[in-house]
Amino acid sequence: MSDPSRLPRTVVPSRYELTLTPDLATAAFAGEETVTVTVGEAVREVLLNAADLEIGAVLAWDERGRQVAARAELEPAHERARLVFAEPLAPGVWRLRLAFTGALNDKLRGFYRSRYRDADGVEHLLAATQFEATDARRAFPCWDEPAFKAVFGATLVVDEKLAAVSNTRVLETRAGPRPGTKAVRFADTIVMSTYLVAFVVGELEATDPVMVGRTPVRVWGMPGKQPIARFGQAIAAFSLEFFEQYYGMPYPGDKLDLLAIPDFASGAMENLGAITFRETALLVDEKTATHNELERVADVVAHEVAHMWFGDLVTMAWWNGIWLNEAFATFMEMLCVDAWKPEWERWVTFGVSRAAALALDGLRSTRPVEFPVTAPKEAEAMFDALTYEKGASVLRMLEQHLGPEAFRDGIRRYLARHEFGNTETRDLGEALGAADVMEAWVFSPGYPVITVAEAGGRLVLAQERFTYLPAPADAGRQRWHVPVALRLQAGGVVRTEKRLLTGTEERLELPGALDWVIVNAGGHGYYRVRYAPPLLGALAGHAAAVATPIERFNLVNDAWASTVAGVSPLAEYLELTARFRAETDRNVWTGLIGSFAYLNRVLDAAERPRLQALVRDRLGPMVARLGWAPRAGENELTRQLRGDLLGAIGTLGDDPAVQARAREIYRGDPTLVDPPVLSAAIAITAFAGGPAEYDDALSRFKTARTPQDEQRYLYALAAFRQPELAAQTLERTLNGDVRTQDAPFVVRGMLMSAYVRELAWRFARTRWQEMAARYPPSAYRRMWEGVVGLATPALEREVIEFFRTTAIDLGGKKLAQYLEQLRIAVAFHERTPRLTT
Numbered sequence: 050m051s052d053p054s055r056l057p058r059t060v061v062p063s064r065y066e067l068t069l070t071p072d073l074a075t076a077a078f079a080g081e082e083t084v085t086v087t088v089g090e091a092v093r094e095v096l097l098n099a100a101d102l103e104i105g106a107v108l109a110w111d112e113r114g115r116q117v118a119a120r121a122e123l124e125p126a127h128e129r130a131r132l133v134f135a136e137p138l139a140p141g142v143w144r145l146r147l148a149f150t151g152a153l154n155d156k157l158r159g160f161y162r163s164r165y166r167d168a169d170g171v172e173h174l175l176a177a178t179q180f181e182a183t184d185a186r187r188a189f190p191c192w193d194e195p196a197f198k199a200v201f202g203a204t205l206v207v208d209e210k211l212a213a214v215s216n217t218r219v220l221e222t223r224a225g226p227r228p229g230t231k232a233v234r235f236a237d238t239i240v241m242s243t244y245l246v247a248f249v250v251g252e253l254e255a256t257d258p259v260m261v262g263r264t265p266v267r268v269w270g271m272p273g274k275q276p277i278a279r280f281g282q283a284i285a286a287f288s289l290e291f292f293e294q295y296y297g298m299p300y301p302g303d304k305l306d307l308l309a310i311p312d313f314a315s316g317a318m319e320n321l322g323a324i325t326f327r328e329t330a331l332l333v334d335e336k337t338a339t340h341n342e343l344e345r346v347a348d349v350v351a352h353e354v355a356h357m358w359f360g361d362l363v364t365m366a367w368w369n370g371i372w373l374n375e376a377f378a379t380f381m382e383m384l385c386v387d388a389w390k391p392e393w394e395r396w397v398t399f400g401v402s403r404a405a406a407l408a409l410d411g412l413r414s415t416r417p418v419e420f421p422v423t424a425p426k427e428a429e430a431m432f433d434a435l436t437y438e439k440g441a442s443v444l445r446m447l448e449q450h451l452g453p454e455a456f457r458d459g460i461r462r463y464l465a466r467h468e469f470g471n472t473e474t475r476d477l478g479e480a481l482g483a484a485d486v487m488e489a490w491v492f493s494p495g496y497p498v499i500t501v502a503e504a505g506g507r508l509v510l511a512q513e514r515f516t517y518l519p520a521p522a523d524a525g526r527q528r529w530h531v532p533v534a535l536r537l538q539a540g541g542v543v544r545t546e547k548r549l550l551t552g553t554e555e556r557l558e559l560p561g562a563l564d565w566v567i568v569n570a571g572g573h574g575y576y577r578v579r580y581a582p583p584l585l586g587a588l589a590g591h592a593a594a595v596a597t598p599i600e601r602f603n604l605v606n607d608a609w610a611s612t613v614a615g616v617s618p619l620a621e622y623l624e625l626t627a628r629f630r631a632e633t634d635r636n637v638w639t640g641l642i643g644s645f646a647y648l649n650r651v652l653d654a655a656e657r658p659r660l661q662a663l664v665r666d667r668l669g670p671m672v673a674r675l676g677w678a679p680r681a682g683e684n685e686l687t688r689q690l691r692g693d694l695l696g697a698i699g700t701l702g703d704d705p706a707v708q709a710r711a712r713e714i715y716r717g718d719p720t721l722v723d724p725p726v727l728s729a730a731i732a733i734t735a736f737a738g739g740p741a742e743y744d745d746a747l748s749r750f751k752t753a754r755t756p757q758d759e760q761r762y763l764y765a766l767a768a769f770r771q772p773e774l775a776a777q778t779l780e781r782t783l784n785g786d787v788r789t790q791d792a793p794f795v796v797r798g799m800l801m802s803a804y805v806r807e808l809a810w811r812f813a814r815t816r817w818q819e820m821a822a823r824y825p826p827s828a829y830r831r832m833w834e835g836v837v838g839l840a841t842p843a844l845e846r847e848v849i850e851f852f853r854t855t856a857i858d859l860g861g862k863k864l865a866q867y868l869e870q871l872r873i874a875v876a877f878h879e880r881t882p883r884l885t886t
């Protein structure tokens with residue numbers, strides 16, 4: 050028990066009786082708790098977690114009423130309190146009563162206060178909690194580790210005019226101890242972890258409940274927001290029912306509230322029965338939102354509801370297992386949204402998320418999905434694409450390998466076996482009966498590239514670890530159990546085949562002359578494919594006819610990865626992109642546009658006109674074909690594709706005609722324009738605009754009616770290219786105009802902009818102390834991720850020097866990953882400064 054970041058298990062809590070009295074006006078709170086604990090062996094000291102709290106009187110009594118007093122010694126460095134008793138507590142059941150006080154902070158963690166303005170500019174106050182990973186200890190002294198599960202019986206004493214919400218339904222509301230206050234008592238929770246406890250107090254209003262079985266589902270938001278709460282409520286109700294059936298187990302809570310919080314550090318938080326969201330992830334106007342904006346709400350809501358079982362009912366034993374929660378919730382989110390709106394083709398779009406994980410996981414400085422975690426800060430750094438998207442990709446691959454029903458039955462076994470408990474990764478592997486296949490994907494870093502060649506009438510498949518920079522020395526020994534699905538045409542006959550590639554190489558007899566082959570058929574595999582040039586040529590020639598959208602996306606994405614890795618020349622990739630001028634799938638275009646944006650950052654600035662011409666050449670035909678308005682009966686994905694293509698050709702392609710038309714649309718009546726086109730017009734107008742457009746976008750930002758509208762104009766402010774306008778936006782990230790929940794993301798975007806990155810870099814470097822004082826700590830690493838866009842040799846040197854001389858702990862391997870991504874981009878630049886050689 051020498052590890053100061055872990056608590057001893059000699060004293061174990063089973064129930065917290067907790068009363069909190071937050072005062073929004075003074076940003077302070079008082080609390081009192083009685084914790085029932087089981088003392089395993091006689092102790093004079095009890096260790097528990099507390100941070101930024103003052104602890105007053107402490108008293109313990111046993112079941113016969115024997116009382117022992119204690120004093121609390123705080124250990125700020127370890128975020129602990131040591132209760133030192135006058136005499137030892139004998140083994141048995143004790144109750145500990147603690148009184149404490151704290152401040153409602155403005156860092157969006159622990160128990161915090163949000164100060165926001167409504168559309169009329171009137172200021173309001175709200176208090177909310179965000180405890181994951183380890184900030185419950187900032188609201189009340191507790192055993193703040195996921196394996197110390199307990200029952201929570203909470204009471205909130207608040208201003209009688211305010212709403213108070215917690216994890217469970219309200220048992221009773223009485224008059225509070227002071228005039229004008231009320232005491233709201235909530236029902237006991239299930240046995241659960243501290244990081245899932247939630248309190249929200251403010252001027253919030255709820256929708257009418259939708260009943261799913263016996264569970265009322267409501268959405269809470271600022272007054273007047275109910276009309277834009279319906280979409281989120283609909284997917285919440287659908288998810289609840291979907292998961293009860295999939296998991297074969299009822300919802301573990303007694304009500305389900307979803308709350309839109311004006312200031313929120315992450316996307317959302319799966320507190321049992323009281324899920325909190327940033328507004329953009331829950332509230333949306335169906336009529337004016339783009340497909341992307343609707344999909345985001347559906348995704349996040351389904352994800353959080355999936356957690357009510359996966360994470361809340363069954364919880365990882367320690368933070369190294371966080372992927373168990375997050376990968377599963379991400380996988381389930383796809384499954385659920387796909388069932389809700391099959392026309393969205395959610396699993397195809399998931400290819401883009403899988404690609405993001407492959408990009409990060411192709412670094413030498415990647416980490417395994419499951420990774421040893423000791424200090425809390427390292428737990429925070431685990432919330433990344435490896436935990437979410439790689440984890441979910443591996444689960445999808447496994448599901449396809451085992452078969453959907455066998456996989457679901459394994460999940461049901463796992464949940465039934467471990468409900469109200471904590472688990473390790475091996476428990477899941479056992480329940481699924483797939484421990485062998487899972488092993489390397491979860492416990493070793495990186496992933497394989499499958500090389501494909503033809504030799505002597507055979508197909509030769511081989512695996513080796515994929516990295517952009519030369520692989521680490523021990524990578525040569527890494528092997529995965531790779532479920533490989535193939536579709537090929539030989540001698541004019543198409544056939545499919547499934548293999549589990551476990552060794553270095555495997556050979557496959559071909560039945561005749563090979564016409565083409567697709568490896569990773571269906572696109573579920575979490576690996577890359579590198580075809581020998583003749584095979585790539587043959588496949589590219591047939592792709593439009595024989596490859597599905599996800600397979601075409603993978604073809605483009607894998608070819609691009611080979612280019613970034615320096616394995617194949619840029620010219621070859623650009624040639625490949627020319628074959629996709631008539632492409633109709635939005636994801637394939639997302640891949641192509643993403644690669645053009647990358648080139649815009651790494652090529653010499655003098656090359657820009659040529660790159661713009663290339664973008665116009667590739668996108669032009671589809672832009673012309675789709676036009677500016679939807680046709681009757683057109684689906685949502687095509688409408689979004691139109692917006693994506695217009696946005697790209699108007700910015701990356703710098704197309705003057707598109708820019709002129711975009712400006713007209715921007716100035717016109719927004720209700721007459723399809724939302725994806727309007728959203729593109731706003732981005733293009735900012736990109737091509739000047740001071741007049743800036744002032745206009747600023748006023749639209751300040752008076753936006755929906756969270757999505759606000760986001761569009763906020764990011765528009767970050768897209769102006771004139772230095773004096775960019776400087777204004779940067780200043781707004783610190784002067785209160787941009788909320789601290791958004792500011793770090795705005796700075797990140799500007800650091801990654803080929804046009805204003807140097808300005809943003811100078812700003813971030815010189816104003817960092819101010820930023821660190823204002824922004825939520827969990828956002829530091831998200832903001833600094835922007836340095837990967839500073840892709841010139843000179844800027845790279847400055848970045849390295851800055852992080853060498855400035856102490857910024859981004860947690861885990863984040864900094865090493867950013868610097869490596871920057872190195873890869875600069876190496877690309879050094880190798881290929883120009884588009885054509």
Ligand SMILES: [Zn+2]
Nearest residue numbers: 352356375378
């Ligand atoms: Zn999650």
